[in-house]
Amino acid sequence: MSEPPTAGWKVDESRGHDHAGVHVGFGSGEVVARFEVRRQRALDADGSPVGDDVDEPREVLQALYRGMVRARTLDARAVALQRTGRLGTYASCLGQEAVGVGAASAMEPDDVLVPSFREHAAQLWRGVTPLEFLLYWGGDERGSDFAVPRGDFPICLPIASHAPHAVGVGLAMRLRGEPRVAVCVLGDGATSKGDFAEAVNAAGAMSAHVLFLVVDNGWAISLPRARQTAAGTLAQKAIAAGIPGVQVDGNDVIAVRRVVLQALEGIRQGQGPALVEALTYRLADHTTADDARRYRDDAQVRAAWGREPVHRLRAFLAARGWWSDADEAAVLSACRDEVDGAAQEYLDTPAQPPEAMFDHLVARPSASLTAQREAVGGEGNDA
Known part of the structure; x- marks a missing residue:
């Protein structure tokens, strides 16, 4: 008599996982649960469509x-400003523009973005x-x-600490009967933190209106x-919490937009929270204080440049006759002009006074904080 199958799941073998293809579980017995994780993609790395034709309008x-x-242009200027001592330590979004733009374009204006520190494009x-x-x-x-x-x-620098906050926002939306969603964006490293596990579990248990968008760029620093x-x-980390988890090619802005639109629609209809894992690559250093070399x-980074999102979409648009060299020159010029103006305005902005450090700490400052603020801002403390 043959042994009954053991419970297991399909895993992604393309990311070099040591245990890819094995069943998880041990012993024999009745199979009580199975799951699979699906990945979506609309364009190959060279910009050619995958499967069904791309039917999004040209203007979109x-x-x-x-x-x-636009995001890449501003990102490059921010790095240059930091390298010349005119900006603080900076986390580049180079290579991750499709995740931000694709997700943000799928959101409604009254949805709430709860970002980490690399969501500049969104x-x-x-x-x-x-x-x-x-x-x-x-x-x-300011x-x-x-x-x-x-x-x-605002931007959240501590890893995963914003995830429970997003659940609170999403729970409030559900309790108020609002068809709105909180979109919490995290990195792959955040999924190894306790805050993430608690947030996903709470979201599932309370059917919070929240989408967890995990940007898997391959590196946690x-x-x-x-x-x-x-x-x-x-993506499978969501399934333990009873919510669906899917993967998407995070270098494919069309696929990201489609998957996030689908996830948000399900949440709005009361189907509960969801998680999307976007597979991409961090082309820059972790921050300007890092040296990823x-x-x-180097070969891995060069290969990743061959899959990057901006060239991919441009190749598709050009193949359709929807983008020309003149279009490219015009958009680059417009983005550079906008960024040049913003950079100059930033450099011309007077610094805040020292007592501004007390602003935005709490909604109702205590008497002690108020006294400290007044002392710092008093005569002789103007430097």
């Missing part, structure tokens, strides 16, 4: 492309200005006081993806 795809170029798409962006990275908290969108959260978890995918192989 051109706007997505402009959004990625923030710009949703209305954060280049000036506000540069002010923040220059150490000026850069977090967005004029648009007022409901979005210098720690490669395969060394921080034995899970074959990060010390721990990454």
